[in-house]
Amino acid sequence: MEVVLSAKGLTIGYSNKKEGTLEVQRGLNLELRAGELTSLMGQNGVGKSTLIRCLAGFSDPLKGEVLVHGKPIGKLSEREISKLVSVVLTENISQIGLSVYELVSTGRYPYTGFFAKLSAEDHAKVEESLQAVGMSSFADRMLNELSDGERQKVMVAKALAQETPIVILDEPTAFLDLPSRIELMNLLHQLASEHEKAVLLSTHDLEQALRFSDTIWLIDGEKSFECGSPEDLLLQGKLKAFFGRDGIIFDNHSGTFRTENPFSREIELIGDGLIRHWVANALYRNGFTPSMEQNLPLCIEICSGFPTEFILSKPNAVSVKMGSVASLMRELRAS
Numbered sequence: 001m002e003v004v005l006s007a008k009g010l011t012i013g014y015s016n017k018k019e020g021t022l023e024v025q026r027g028l029n030l031e032l033r034a035g036e037l038t039s040l041m042g043q044n045g046v047g048k049s050t051l052i053r054c055l056a057g058f059s060d061p062l063k064g065e066v067l068v069h070g071k072p073i074g075k076l077s078e079r080e081i082s083k084l085v086s087v088v089l090t091e092n093i094s095q096i097g098l099s100v101y102e103l104v105s106t107g108r109y110p111y112t113g114f115f116a117k118l119s120a121e122d123h124a125k126v127e128e129s130l131q132a133v134g135m136s137s138f139a140d141r142m143l144n145e146l147s148d149g150e151r152q153k154v155m156v157a158k159a160l161a162q163e164t165p166i167v168i169l170d171e172p173t174a175f176l177d178l179p180s181r182i183e184l185m186n187l188l189h190q191l192a193s194e195h196e197k198a199v200l201l202s203t204h205d206l207e208q209a210l211r212f213s214d215t216i217w218l219i220d221g222e223k224s225f226e227c228g229s230p231e232d233l234l235l236q237g238k239l240k241a242f243f244g245r246d247g248i249i250f251d252n253h254s255g256t257f258r259t260e261n262p263f264s265r266e267i268e269l270i271g272d273g274l275i276r277h278w279v280a281n282a283l284y285r286n287g288f289t290p291s292m293e294q295n296l297p298l299c300i301e302i303c304s305g306f307p308t309e310f311i312l313s314k315p316n317a318v319s320v321k322m323g324s325v326a327s328l329m330r331e332l333r334a335s
C-alpha cells in the first residue's frame with residue numbers, strides 16, 4: 001500500500017521563551033499508508049495530540065519534517081493541505097454559532113472557497129456524510145444543542161465531506177457509547193479499505209483498536225516507538241510489555257486486562273468454551289486463578305446441559321452443585 005504521509009527523525013514538543021524547549025517525543029520514523037486504519041496509542045501525556053497536530057500541519061516539529069505525498073507539509077498552502085488532509089481534533093466547537101448542516105458544509109470549503117455557494121453536488125456530499133454517521137435528522141440543530149457524542153459524530157461527518165485521501169482524528173470515540181464506538185470504528189475502517197484512504201486516529205480503546213486497526217503505533221513515556229499490525233504486536237509480546245503495569249496483566253488470549261492478585265489461590269476449572277471464559281473472569285475478580293492442573297484442593301466442574309450447573313469440590317467437604325456463577329462465587333468467598 002502506498003505511503004501517503006511519512007516522517008523521519010521527527011522530534012515533537014513545545015518551545016517558548018519563558019519555559020524553553022519541551023521535547024515530547026524524539027526521532028520518530030513514521031509511515032502512514034493508504035487503505036489502512038492506523039491507531040495511535042499510548043498513556044496520557046506521551047504526546048499523541050502533539051503528534052497529530054504536527055502530522056496535520058497545525059504545528060511545526062522541533063526537528064525533522066512531515067512529508068505528504070513526498071512533499072514537505074510546510075511547503076504546501078493551507079488550501080492544498082485541506083484537500084489532502086482532514087482533521088478532527090478534541091476541541092469543543094459548541095460555541096461556534098452554526099447548525100450541524102452548516103458545520104458539515106464547511107468541509108466543502110477547500111473546493112468551493114469560503115464565500116462561494118455550495119453546488120448540488122456539494123449538498124449531496126454533505127447529506128451523504130451526515131447519513132454515514134447517522135446524524136441526518138440533526139441537520140438543523142445548533143451545535144450547542146448536541147451531546148458530546150453527537151457533536152463528535154458531526155465533526156467526523158465534516159471530515160468525510162472534505163473528501164481527502166488522509167483523515168486524521170484525535171480520540172474520535174472518546175465520548176461515544178459502545179455501539180456508537182463500534183459503528184464509528186467500522187465506518188472509518190471501511191473508509192480506509194473501500195475508498196483507499198489513510199485513516200489515523202488516536203485512542204485509548206484497546207479492544208476496538210485490536211479489532212479494527214490494520215496498524216497500531218505505540219508510543220511511550222520512555223520515548224520508544226513500536227509499529228505493527230495488532231496481531232504481530234500481540235504475538236511478539238509487545239502489547240503485553242507495553243500495557244502491563246504493576247498489578248495489571250494484559251491477557252494475550254483475550255486481548256483484555258486483568259488485575260494481578262499476589263494472594264491468588266489456584267483452582268482447577270474443568271470445562272471449556274464461553275462458560276469457562278466467564279467463570280474464569282469471576283474467579284480472577286475474586287482472587288482465584290483458574291488452572292488446568294488436576295488434584296488441586298479446590299475444583300469447579302462445569303456440567304453440560306441447560307441451565308448450566310457447577311460442581312464445587314472443596315478439601316474435606318462434600319461436593320456441592322450450584323446453579324449460578326454468583327452462588328458459586330459466594331460459596332468460594334466463604335471458604
Ligand SMILES: Nc1ncnc2c1ncn2[C@@H]1O[C@H](COP(=O)(O)OP(=O)(O)OP(=O)(O)O)[C@@H](O)[C@H]1O
Pocket residue numbers: 014022024042043044045046047048049050051
Ligand atoms: N501547549 C503546550 N505547551 C507546552 N506543553 C504542552 C502543551 N500541550 C501539551 N503539552 C505537554 O505535552 C505533553 C504531551 O501532551 P499531549 O496532549 O500531546 O498528550 P496525549 O498523549 O495526547 O495525552 P492524553 O492521552 O491525555 O490526551 C504533555 O506533557 C503536556 O503537558
